[in-house]
Amino acid sequence: MQSSLALLITILLLPLALPGQPQLVPGSMGKDGLCHCVVHLANDLIPLKKLEQLQSTAQELMDKYDQELLRVANASLILKLLADSDQHDLCALRQEVDSLKDQLRECEREKQEVASGHSGPPLPPGSCDHGGLQKVSRPFVVQLNWRGFAHKAGTWGRDSAPNPDSSLYWVAPMTTDNRYFDYYQMYKSYDDLVLMKNYEKRSFGYGDGSGNTVYKNFMYFNYYGTRDIAKLNLSSNTLVLRRPLPSATYNNRFSYVGVPWKDLDFAGDEKGLWVLYATEESKGNLVVSRLNTSTLEVEKTWQTNQYKPAMSGAFMACGVLYALRPRSTHQEEIFYAFDTNTGRERHLSILLDKMLETLHGINYSPLDHKLYVYNDGYLINYDLSFQMLKHKPSKLPAEKFSWFPIAPKPVKPNKTSSP
Numbered sequence: 505m506q507s508s509l510a511l512l513i514t515i516l517l518l519p520l521a522l523p524g525q526p527q528l529v530p531g532s533m534g535k536d537g538l539c540h541c542v543v544h545l546a547n548d549l550i551p552l553k554k555l556e557q558l559q560s561t562a563q564e565l566m567d568k569y570d571q572e573l574l575r576v577a578n579a580s581l582i583l584k585l586l587a588d589s590d591q592h593d594l595c596a597l598r599q600e601v602d603s604l605k606d607q608l609r610e611c612e613r614e615k616q617e618v619a620s621g622h623s624g625p626p627l628p629p630g631s632c633d634h635g636g637l638q639k640v641s642r643p644f645v646v647q648l649n650w651r652g653f654a655h656k657a658g659t660w661g662r663d664s665a666p667n668p669d670s671s672l673y674w675v676a677p678m679t680t681d682n683r684y685f686d687y688y689q690m691y692k693s694y695d696d697l698v699l700m701k702n703y704e705k706r707s708f709g710y711g712d713g714s715g716n717t718v719y720k721n722f723m724y725f726n727y728y729g730t731r732d733i734a735k736l737n738l739s740s741n742t743l744v745l746r747r748p749l750p751s752a753t754y755n756n757r758f759s760y761v762g763v764p765w766k767d768l769d770f771a772g773d774e775k776g777l778w779v780l781y782a783t784e785e786s787k788g789n790l791v792v793s794r795l796n797t798s799t800l801e802v803e804k805t806w807q808t809n810q811y812k813p814a815m816s817g818a819f820m821a822c823g824v825l826y827a828l829r830p831r832s833t834h835q836e837e838i839f840y841a842f843d844t845n846t847g848r849e850r851h852l853s854i855l856l857d858k859m860l861e862t863l864h865g866i867n868y869s870p871l872d873h874k875l876y877v878y879n880d881g882y883l884i885n886y887d888l889s890f891q892m893l894k895h896k897p898s899k900l901p902a903e904k905f906s907w908f909p910i911a912p913k914p915v916k917p918n919k920t921s922s923p
Contacts, residue, residue, distance in 0.1 A: 673690070
């Protein structure tokens, strides 16, 4: 037992007694069963300073080990994150590259158009000196409507009469069931609209759908539950005239696809005030009528061969009807045009991107040649580009644009009805 204990003590003290040897003495067993011994160490043991140096070196080695272990752990984590996000980043990068390619192609196309004389300076307000719609810009999001996201249906725009002195902007969100027109706000300028200041909030009864438009400071809309055209004076917020639109269907009969209650769709442009609708006689095909703004009588009517419920919307520009249809949740196509000036139609394909799925109110402004679109609660506008003419419109043959003749349908004026 004593020899084993002595040997153990020698082994334990060996690292500390490098210069000399420890002196051992026999031990004895105590009553408590423990061995007791006295050890005499040599006077030339390793100095305390060297022991501290050894401890410091050992600590440095341990710190370096911990740092390297941390680096390895960080590197492993980074590699894991890269592996997890590599697929997503690659897809995002490809989308960005595709977007840049599209922009480059667009710039090259515009450059070629300028070089070939098909594009030119912006049209002056109210001008129809062009060969028809050529392209539509990317959508510009102005803001969410003033009643909030729940009001997905509605309409907005400028005064659609070509009056350079008018700076009016108006916004009319529908109720949350996407049917009723009951409130609207007017702004004195675009800056006031964006900053939500200097506005007038008005309420007025009920109208059906998002087919409203403003023309010469009067708002025109479909009076609730009827085929009546309603004319509202924006200066006094009073209804000045109501008149039924002959044969027009109503109460959500033959509305646009995805846009309910838009039986009467009003439009203003350089040529006057229009209403787009369908009748039982037309079997749901779109009918275009020009209105007398004083009496609301129908002055002239044209019937198209396009089924209104297959369209998502339409607008007028320079007396030409342009009809849209959905291609996907993020894109529309202007696929059809009908020229009331000549009674001719044509098919075309002009793509129009959208932020959200449904385009509700669509209004054209001759002042800036923009489309003002209410897109699922958001106010959006588009710049329209028209084909420039090298000659005056009267000298340009209509056949150049592949217009197909359709004879207008004459109508008889109807009697005036008061509100």
